[in-house]
Amino acid sequence: MRGKVVTDSLGKPRQLGKRLARGGEGEIFALQGRADVIVKWYYPEVLAKRGETLHRKVEAMRALRDTPITRDVCWPLIRVFDHERRWIGFAMYRARGVKMGFLAHALLYERHFPGLDRRQVVGYLLRFVEIVQQLHQAGICIGDYNLNNVFCVPGSDQVSLIDCDSYQLRVDGTFYPCPVGSPDMTPKEHQGKAFRDIVRTPRSEAFSLAIVLFKCLMLGRHPYDIVGGDDPVRNLRRGNFAYGRGQRSVPQGDWYALWQALPEALREHFAVTFTGGADDPGRRTTLAQWHEALSTYREALDRGESPRDITPGRAAGFGGRRVR
Amino acid sequence: MATYRLDRDSDLIDNPSPRCACMLVLDTSASMFGEPIRELNAGVQEFIAAIQEDEMAACSVELGVITAGGQVTEQLPFTTAMNISQCRQFTASGLTPLGAAMTLAMDRLEARTAAYRQAGVAYYQPWLVVISDGVPTDEWERVAARSRALAQQRKTVVIPVGVEEADLEALGAFSSRPAKRLEGLKFREFFLWLSASMSRVSASASTTEQVKLPPTDSWDSI
Numbered sequence: 082m083r084g085k086v087v088t089d090s091l092g093k094p095r096q097l098g099k100r101l102a103r104g105g106e107g108e109i110f111a112l113q114g115r116a117d118v119i120v121k122w123y124y125p126e127v128l129a130k131r132g133e134t135l136h137r138k139v140e141a142m143r144a145l146r147d148t149p150i151t152r153d154v155c156w157p158l159i160r161v162f163d164h165e166r167r168w169i170g171f172a173m174y175r176a177r178g179v180k181m182g183f184l185a186h187a188l189l190y191e192r193h194f195p196g197l198d199r200r201q202v203v204g205y206l207l208r209f210v211e212i213v214q215q216l217h218q219a220g221i222c223i224g225d226y227n228l229n230n231v232f233c234v235p236g237s238d239q240v241s242l243i244d245c246d247s248y249q250l251r252v253d254g255t256f257y258p259c260p261v262g263s264p265d266m267t268p269k270e271h272q273g274k275a276f277r278d279i280v281r282t283p284r285s286e287a288f289s290l291a292i293v294l295f296k297c298l299m300l301g302r303h304p305y306d307i308v309g310g311d312d313p314v315r316n317l318r319r320g321n322f323a324y325g326r327g328q329r330s331v332p333q334g335d336w337y338a339l340w341q342a343l344p345e346a347l348r349e350h351f352a353v354t355f356t357g358g359a360d361d362p363g364r365r366t367t368l369a370q371w372h373e374a375l376s377t378y379r380e381a382l383d384r385g386e387s388p389r390d391i392t393p394g395r396a397a398g399f400g401g402r403r404v405r
Numbered sequence: 406m407a408t409y410r411l412d413r414d415s416d417l418i419d420n421p422s423p424r425c426a427c428m429l430v431l432d433t434s435a436s437m438f439g440e441p442i443r444e445l446n447a448g449v450q451e452f453i454a455a456i457q458e459d460e461m462a463a464c465s466v467e468l469g470v471i472t473a474g475g476q477v478t479e480q481l482p483f484t485t486a487m488n489i490s491q492c493r494q495f496t497a498s499g500l501t502p503l504g505a506a507m508t509l510a511m512d513r514l515e516a517r518t519a520a521y522r523q524a525g526v527a528y529y530q531p532w533l534v535v536i537s538d539g540v541p542t543d544e545w546e547r548v549a550a551r552s553r554a555l556a557q558q559r560k561t562v563v564i565p566v567g568v569e570e571a572d573l574e575a576l577g578a579f580s581s582r583p584a585k586r587l588e589g590l591k592f593r594e595f596f597l598w599l600s601a602s603m604s605r606v607s608a609s610a611s612t613t614e615q616v617k618l619p620p621t622d623s624w625d626s627i
Contacts, residue, residue, distance in 0.1 A: 105617055182461065187421050188487075189460060227610045263611030265527075301421030308525035314613045323525075332525035334418035 085110075087120060087169065088162045097122075104244070105261070107170060120161055121170040121246070128169060136168050141252040142245075143171070150219050153212045154242045176241045178234035181205070181293070185228055187300040190391070194235045198389040200382040203375055204238035206294055210372045212242060213290060217368065222249040222281035224259025226266045226289035228296060249281045256280075264314045265303065266292055269359050272318055284362035291354045291366060294375075298347070299339055300391070304355050308332055320359030325352040335392065342393040344381065346374045416485050417520060422464040423527035423612050425603060426483060426517050428510045430503070432537035432568075433474030437497040441538060441568065441590055446494050448592030455600035456486040462600070463487035465529075465607035469513055473506035473537075475499020483517050503537055504545030507552060507579065510535075514561065527612045531561050533579075534599065536587075538568035540575055549578040556581040559615070566595065588626035595624040 085097045097120060098111030107123035123135060139157045146158050157171035183193040184205065190197055209231060213223060223242075230244045249259040260277035268288035271279045279285075295304045305316035307323045308330045316322075323330045324340045331337045340348065350366040358365035366374075381387040429449070433442060449470070457463045463486045470481040475498050481489070514531050521528045533552065555561040556579075563580035567573045568587045576584035587595055602618045609616050 186464070187419055188464060229608060229610075263609065264613050265611050299421075303421075303423075303527060306421075306525045306527055309523055310525065311522075312612055313527050330525065332418070 086164060087122070088164065088166065089172075090160045090162070092162075092166065094164075111175075112172065117175055118172055119155075119175045120172050121157075122161070123170050128167075132168070135246070137255075138250075138257045139171050139246055141250065141255065141257060142248075144252060145219070148219065150215050150221065153208075153240060154216070154245050157246060171246075176232040176243045178232035178239065178241065180229045181209075181231035181233055181297065182228040184233055185296040185299075185301045190300065194233075197235075197391060198382075199387070199391060200379065200389050201238070202297055202391070203379045203382060205233045205240055206297055207372065207375050207379060208238055208240040209293070210290070210368055210375065212240060213286070214368050214372070216248070217283055217286065220251050222259065222283075222286050223289075224249045224276070224279075224281045224286075225262045226293055227263065228293060231293070265305075265317070268362065269318050269320075270362060272314070282362070283368070284365055287365045287367055287371075288354065288358065288362070290368065290371070291351065291358075294371065295351055295355075298343060299336065302332065302336055302339075304351065306332055317359060320356045322352065322355035322359075324348070325356060339392065342388065344374075344378050344387065347378060350374055416488065417524040417526050420464055420485065422461070422607070423529060424467050424485075424521055425465050425529040425606050426467045426469070426514060426531035427599075427603060428469040428471065428483075428514055428531070428533050430506050430510045430533065430535040431470065431472045431495065432501050432503060432539065433472040433495045433497050434501040434539060434542075435474075435498050436501075436538055437474070437568075439497075442495060442497040444590040444592040445536070448596040449492060449495075451593055452596035452600050453486065453489055453492055455597060456603055457489075459600075459604045459607075460487075462604045462607040466603045467517070469510070469517075471506050471510050471513075473501055473503045475502075477502055477506045477509055479509065479513070483513065500542040501537065501539050502543040503535070503541035504543040504548050507535065507545065507548045511548065511552060511555070529606050529609070529612050530559065530615070532564065532603075533561050534564045534566065535576065535579055536566045536568060536595075537576060538571050540572040545575070546578070549575075552579045553581060585621060585625040587624055591624040598624055 086094050087097060088094050096113040098113045100108055100110055102109040106127050107121050110120045112118045112120055142157050146156055155173045155176050157173055159172040161170045161172055163169045179193045183189045225247050232241050247259050247261050250257050258277050262276040264272060266289045268285045271285055292304060303313050304322055305313040307316050310316055310330060354365045382389055456466050466486045467483045468486055469483040472478045472480055472495050481492055552563055556563040565576035565579050565584035566587055567576050567584050573584040598621060606616050
């Protein structure tokens, strides 16, 4: 059994609470007496293999802890050691809210976001784009885009990001890569390479971010889910986007109706980014352009010029069927 | 008869989650009579409950169950975990037609992945779990080669598990990885591991890469 007591850099012992999550690299624990703080404890085998590299990167991140970027991101704030004073991870603020993966899901969003409408979805996406823009301005890339690492607070437009120790950053001339990712969210030019060897750019980020936006506005559909086709990654490599102009190989059901309910400007951005932009990073919609298009959409929703229902024009919604 | 809530027509249309098909091929021959079959039943029930507790996994995992006990029975056709209301209890009797059971399992897996592609539903590598306490009593070598080939091509994750006096060599022939022996009757520990693995797979944003699985030391023996 692993000890449940950690110490801070002054050697003061702190009792850990419940284990909250198990990830690929470590575990997340509650901290007793501080409901707003959690501790990431890397697995012993991870520490044995690349503990020094991790420690250096987390220290470099900690150096930025007083900058505005850490406001909406669960940033490493405090060093954490085991009972023998070996570095084992860090403490950070706990994100509030619900995973964006539940927002972007036709069968789950209602349970987690009661009364959700398009105004709110677009509100979360605007916040998300703004947070990523702020990171980019500081030279930081997210790299590993994953809807389960974005938390949204139901009933507000608050968004925060977790799992940020994987971010790509450059501090004092040292480059720290983002060593993880998933092919389904990665642009073509970075496919088939080891993630730790990739240098993410604003253009590569814009592609992954567009997939996040698409999945949220399309209730969980991946832009490269295609009827009778290959897996999403093969379609992505070919720029084989089903929606675009006209309806080609769009999955059965109401997905095309959802697509048509989006404003033309947004559809155009998606179509360009996922077809020509798959091959040519320069053609991808930039974060500033996404922000503008989403803001325009939000204003139309605010003024009542665009329907706010998640599934417009269909009384029953998605088959009227919900999970129990 | 079983009372499954089958919503299979609309499910591939309305549910956008990438799928992880998980087929269980279970030896329910006479030698499993008594405590082994009771523990196996309990393990399967806990497996379903554990998957259903994880909403993402419940939308993603499609479970199928085929038993080999005297005859081959499809106990549960592929059903998304959130739509399974109950799974019947298995009884132990007869010989072990594992070859025929595996043939049916692989045919069903093939048909299911074809349906995914047809519907434009992304999917993770399907899982095929085979649990036996003996040796197949029918012709099995040909289907073992078919199953092994799929495992080698990384098209299917094949997990052979031997119980008590099982022939691990025969079971291992179904996969590219050696069969593991269940310690005692730790079916529940095995199925908890399986549900944790399914949770990890369905939480992954990646449908094409292999996911690092939890350690098996809670249930396997050396």
